[in-house]
Amino acid sequence: MSTAFETTPAALGTGTLFRFATAGSVDDGKSTLVGRLLHDSKAILADTLDAVTRTSADRGFGGENGSTQKIDLALLTDGLRAEREQGITIDVAYRYFATDRRSFILADCPGHVQYTKNTVTGASTADAVVVLIDARKGVLEQTRRHLSVLKLLRVPNVLVAVNKIDLVGFSESVYRAIEVDLQSVAGEIGLSDVVVVPVSALEGDNVVDRSAHTPWYTGPSLLDILETLPTTDELERGLEPFRFPVQLVIRPQGALAPELALTDDAGASFRDYRAYAGQVASGSVSVGDQITVLPAGRTATVVGIDFAGTSLERAVAPQSVSLRLSEEIDIARGDVIAATGTFGEVSQDVYAELCWLSAKPLREGSKVLIKHGSKTVQGLVRAVTGKLNLDSFELEAASGLELNDIGAAQIRLASPLPVESYARHRRTGAFLVIDPQDGNTLAAGLVKDHPGDHEDERYVI
Amino acid sequence: MSTQITDIPLVEHVETPLESLNSLDLLESEAIHIIREVVAEFERPALLFSGGKDSVVMLHLATKAFWPGKVPFPVLHVDTGHNFPEVIEFRDSTVERLGLRLEVGSVQEFIDSGELAERADGTRNPLQTVPLLDAIAKNKFDAVFGGGRRDEDKARAKERILSLRDEFGQWDPRNQRPELWNLYNGRHTVGQHVRAFPISNWTELDIWRYIARENIELPGLYYAHDREVYERDGMWRAVGPVSEPRPDEKVVIKQVRYRTVGDMSCTGAVASDATTVHDVVREVAASTLTERGATRADDRISEAAMEDRKKDGYF
Structure with a gap:
């Protein structure tokens, strides 16, 4: 019980709250990174660690003396029976840890099937998203897709962790090549200020503390960055109307x-x-x-x-x-x-981008429910105006949307809603599409300007 | 109008927080938003209230959400029959003070009628599911607030804030609705109901800092006191009618407190000298064990004990 602790913001509850999500492909070590962050920031308590050490040993990890490299860090986050049995992460899991500076809420989003659903979910509330890349594989199509989704959802801070840097011999040239690729993809998508960090989640390099193995990297550790980034509310305070x-x-x-x-x-x-x-x-x-x-x-x-x-x-x-x-x-x-005086016109016609999150496909002419703010109204999908090709990030013709598709649609509302462009108003530009039959959430909706309005201001953060 | 209803000792409360909203302010604001959404969208909500600290915080948040009106829903307690008497007294006095209706679902009644069988290990936590679902059906509750937190357990880490349950109260972790922004979808069909967890994002330490800040009253056993206990499975168990020591277990008087309160037969105490809320905040912050690992025998049964109970309709 040190007295120093009592004066830290985390102890007093006077620190801020920072929400971030992780995104990555299968096997790029995301669960291990999350486990590492929790472990090294002392958010894993002794009884949990004991249980994980036992299970790790049962599976052939050499967990003697609680040596951290020897336990399966992924076990710290994979909570469901099926996840531990299959060694995969099934659903978004929320984790909590605090440092001396702030408290963190971490949405750990699995990277395999339904990755769009999970990434959209995690990103919708995130102040930052950490995208993982395997240093041996470099920038993949899935990296591109993840970055596209983050751009669309206007995540204010995007970080890329180049993981498994130990497996390429802490090579600066490998890292620099990936960095160049990344910045070029980010530029194409229109994401600015992407922060890149070389890490080894397994060994702990540059996760919580700066690593001696990467002298060529002069930036802060991943956790240092997360501790100092501004939150969405802090960034927008004073800029958005009431x-x-x-x-x-x-x-x-x-x-x-x-x-x-x-x-x-x-x-x-x-x-x-x-x-x-x-x-x-x-x-x-x-x-x-x-x-x-x-x-x-x-x-x-x-x-x-x-x-x-x-x-x-x-x-x-x-x-x-x-x-x-x-x-x-x-x-x-x-x-x-x-x-007063800050709102344009309410509308019964909404043009929107839809992230389709349901196995039930969207067809033109579908009747849906739209939940916007605290109001739910009926809507008729008049037209699907395109589907985003997640490789070229261009709209192509489509007449419907399937699970994990991102597309554009025009929806007629039964009564007018005060919707605004998501590109400028995160809260009043977002809505849910709900199935009127079973009540399930079908899509995340992002309001676009009506065709012809403010086209030049699209994607302005 | 400046009626000050709460006394705030630990952290100085700012009249207009403006640019300095801290983590407790943000968690409180989120919880109140969720509580109001559920009350606005559902016909018959109820709050699970055991007298435990998380449910006490939930009730406190509800009083703030609807001020100056009273809390607009009843409370429901699933009574294991293995309660600490002081917690039941606290439950009853709180309900009376706030003018609430209390519904009780009784595990004992189900055992007496033969609908439930006592378990070999004597613990009654897993037996709460049947009386809970029965009370939900009987009262036609369509939304039930719980004080569950995601930091409590690996399975709870995957729980939604609004969690849809079918006719059998089952939780299907592989088929949950995505939760986007702060837009909560509470749509349900006949027979289904929703469990709402407004303090999902709070940690045990947040709960205690909030109790300190808001000066919230709790049952006395959360603070250090002398009690007759014996050691079993590395936990201090209270001597009582449902938790008799075996002949080889030595009874001692120790200064202890409870980190969780539940079924007396499976809830352990921790050795502690934390007699005030500020002592507890310091103790929790310095603790090296999780609250369930330290105090719940039933969660030590297997790695997936909580997941299995939740799939069957548990809180």
Whole structure:
């Protein structure tokens, strides 16, 4: 129990939270890298390590004396029975660790079948994605596809770990050649600022600490980079206009929280209480701000921002709060409260890119449900306007989409939604496509500008 | 309106956090968003409430989510009949203080009626599934909040925040809906229900730091106290009606605390001198064992004990 610990941000809960995901192909050592990060950042506790050491030994790993190179690090992350039996990772797994600087949430996304589904899922909430490359194999088609998906989803920080660098004799020339290939592919796709790090997940080189085996690499270790990158919210704070999907209306009338109901005064003052609960999707809101309720377009002034008995002057993304307004206007779940004058037009026709995540294919004419913010409406897929060739990253003609396809479609909505281009508004540009029959999630939707609008601004981060 | 309902000792709370939202603020905000989504989209939600620390934190988050209104759903406890008496007292006083309805599903009743058989090892945690599903069906609950966290177990690490369950309450880890952005899909058909885990992304340490920050009351056995215990399987077991020591097991009085509370017959205590919440935060941060590994005999049965229970409809 050292006193130094008590003053670290992680111990006090005053550090930030950073979400990242891993993506890679089969056998490029992703589970091993994740295991290494968890192990070397001391996130693996003794009983877990004992269990893994025992299982490793049973499988012929020479796990004596807890020597870390001798245990199967992948066992630290592969949690399901079938995964351990088959030595593969089946589903996205979430892992948690903290350093002195920040707390991490890691989405470990498997790289085999359904890799698009897993990568899209992990990337949708990630502040950063680490893509793995096997140093012996270099940049593969799958690397290209992963980077394309990350570009499409606008992941703010993309890192590439060139793994198994020990197996190419820590060769600088091998690494430099891969780096050149990578930057050229990233350039083609339009990804800027890709950070590349040579690592050996198995041996630990440049994962947590800088390695003596790679004197030609002068950059920081992978963990050092992850500790200092800005989060999505930090990057966008102050740049995005205020958006607030209303989750529910808080109007307790008689049903007050017991500690409030006990006092007559409070009971009286809360009798007419009415506030709109939600999470700030983007931007910030202050008391006194003019707001517009979408899609109806009525305006009002914010007179109060409440959070569990505390009045705030201002709230920022992603805080969950309740807003009180100057006028009693008709607002219900599904409406979006926006800063007045910052929103264009609501629309019943949506042009979007769809990442198709279901085995049930999409056909033109399909009826679907669209969940956007806190609202779900019916939609009709009028046309599939193309399918992305993930090798050339160009749209080609298609009339439907299959599992793992990324394509473009035009959808007619039963009622208008305040959608915005995903390229400029991450939250209000994203939606789910849901099967009206069984309720399953079919696709991740990213709103595009209507054809002809702002074409030049596509993909601007 | 500036009614301060919580007293915040450890971390200074900023009135307008602005650019300095810390990890607890972010986890709290995410959990409240999820709780509100479920309440808005489902007809009959309920919260699993045992009096254990995770369910107490869940209830605290719910009070914050709907302030100044009361928590708009009942709580459900699946009672193993092997409870620590002080936890049941705490459960009842909390429910009364917040004016909530308590539903109880009783493992004992199912054993008495012959629908469940006592296990050879005497532990009743795995027996909770049947009364849980029965209570869900009887009350027509379509969403059940749980305090499950992904850091607890390898199988839970793969659990969704909204987890769809079929008529048999089964979890199918290989066929889960993708969870994208902060858009949660709670669509379900008749007979199906959803388990919601708003604190999925919290760790044990986050829970304790939050309990300290929000000054949340817990059953006393979470803090160090003197208790009659004996050692079995490397854990300190309390002496009680369902956890009698064998003749060769020596009973001693030790200062212990519980990291988890559950079935008394399989929940172990840890030797500890952490008498305050701040002591516990320090102890958890310095711990070298996971909470389940240190205190749950049932999770030591096999590497996939939790996965197997969850597939059958467990929390």
